[in-house]
Amino acid sequence: MTSSPVRASVSMSLGVAAAVSLYGISFGALAVASGLDFWQTQVLSLFMFSGGSQFAVIGLAATGAPGLSIVTAAGLLGVRNGLYAVRMSSVVGPGFWKRLLAGHWTIDESTAVAIAQTEPRAQRIGFWLTGGAIFVGWNAMTAAGAILGDALGDPRTWGLDAAAAAAFLGLLWPRIQSRHPAAVAAVAAVITVLTVPTAPAGLPVLIAAAAGIVMALLAERRHP
Amino acid sequence: MTLWTTILIASAVVLGTKLLGYLVPASVAAHPRIQRISDVLTVALLASLVVTQTVATGSAIVVDARIAALVVGAVLLRIRAPFIIVVLTAAAVAAVLRVLGWAA
Numbered sequence: 667m668t669s670s671p672v673r674a675s676v677s678m679s680l681g682v683a684a685a686v687s688l689y690g691i692s693f694g695a696l697a698v699a700s701g702l703d704f705w706q707t708q709v710l711s712l713f714m715f716s717g718g719s720q721f722a723v724i725g726l727a728a729t730g731a732p733g734l735s736i737v738t739a740a741g742l743l744g745v746r747n748g749l750y751a752v753r754m755s756s757v758v759g760p761g762f763w764k765r766l767l768a769g770h771w772t773i774d775e776s777t778a779v780a781i782a783q784t785e786p787r788a789q790r791i792g793f794w795l796t797g798g799a800i801f802v803g804w805n806a807m808t809a810a811g812a813i814l815g816d817a818l819g820d821p822r823t824w825g826l827d828a829a830a831a832a833a834f835l836g837l838l839w840p841r842i843q844s845r846h847p848a849a850v851a852a853v854a855a856v857i858t859v860l861t862v863p864t865a866p867a868g869l870p871v872l873i874a875a876a877a878g879i880v881m882a883l884l885a886e887r888r889h890p
Numbered sequence: 891m892t893l894w895t896t897i898l899i900a901s902a903v904v905l906g907t908k909l910l911g912y913l914v915p916a917s918v919a920a921h922p923r924i925q926r927i928s929d930v931l932t933v934a935l936l937a938s939l940v941v942t943q944t945v946a947t948g949s950a951i952v953v954d955a956r957i958a959a960l961v962v963g964a965v966l967l968r969i970r971a972p973f974i975i976v977v978l979t980a981a982a983v984a985a986v987l988r989v990l991g992w993a994a
Contacts, residue, residue: 685972685973686973689973689977692974692977702893702897706893706894709897709898710897710901713902713905714900714901714905715904716908718935718936719900719904722935722939723897723900725939725942727896729942730948733891733895733896733899736896736900737896737903739935739939740900741900741907742931743904743932743935744908745907745928745931746928746929746931746932747911748907748911748914749924749928751910751911751914752912752914752918754912755911758912768912769908769911769912770908770909772908772911822984823985824985825955825959825980825982825984826981827984828944828955828960828980828981829978829980829981830943831940831943831959831960832959832976832977832979833977834936834939834943835960835967836967836976837936838933838936839967841932841936842937846930847933850930850933851933851936852937853934854933854934854937854941855937855940855941857938858941858942859941859951862945862946862949862950862951863950863951864949866949867949870942870946871935871938871942874935875931875938878931878934879927879930881930881934882926882931885930886923
């Protein structure tokens with residue numbers, strides 16, 4: 667019954683969802699290690715539901731950054747989801763409730779799997795199946811990680827602080843495979859090292875973000 | 891702002907951004923400049939978070955087991971290891987270095 671583009675879309679969706687969900691365990695464990703309780707951790711996975719922003723919240727909360735810079739950093743990291751939503755709008759189609767749920771499930775992976783398909787039906791299936799499977803898996807694994815993390819004690823003993831660093835690097839890696847983004851990453855990294863000792867907690871990340879925007883505008887001027 | 895307030899507001903902002911995308915006319919957000927700024931912004935933020943998470947302890951720069959773990963993580967990413975393997979190996983490297991007393 668099912669055509670092969672649809673079958674390819676289903677298998678890609680489930681593969682991506684399994685991999686991403688698994689790493690929800692590390693998010694849950696790191697969140698409680700950063701000082702969040704079980705429900706605070708779970709609310710992030712249920713409602714924010716965007717890995718980069720969620721990691722930013724717990725990473726900055728652990729450094730004692732003020733609420734405003736946590737909200738700003740998480741919000742800025744979430745900007746790309748808004749752009750994904752625009753691209754997914756025609757894939758999702760009309761209907762208020764359908765679009766509301768689609769909005770919640772619009773993340774890196776659901777968008778990437780949908781875009782990778784060529785047939786409209788395969789695109790739709792890719793978007794919904796990836797988004798839905800990750801929502802269920804990510805939340806279940808976050809809960810498991812949060813419970814496990816509470817039992818672990820000092821997170822440093824288990825290298826969980828290093829795991830968080832590696833998680834951010836893993837999110838960054840696919841985005842710095844060409845020269846301009848790699849240069850932006852390097853500048854942002856240097857600015858952060860220089861500002862961490864002097865600026866209040868939470869501010870270095872925002873200064874780096876501002877520098878990123880300036881670099882984007884400068885590149886724009888050179889190559890309009 | 892309490893941690894709970896921060897979490898709820900940040901969640902509302904991130905979720906709201908996604909929903910907003912379904913209201914914006916495609917012509918506005920598909921503009922190449924908007925796309926590029928968003929890409930660069932994401933890269934700058936993530937790079938800064940990598941650094942904060944690797945060498946910052948409060949407002950001090952501290953070199954410890956996390957650096958070694960990050961280097962191993964980068965090598966694994968280079969050879970296209972799956973994300974979960976990268977994260978777990980980085981944790982293991984830091985944990986082992988600390989148990990052996992080779993790094994703080």
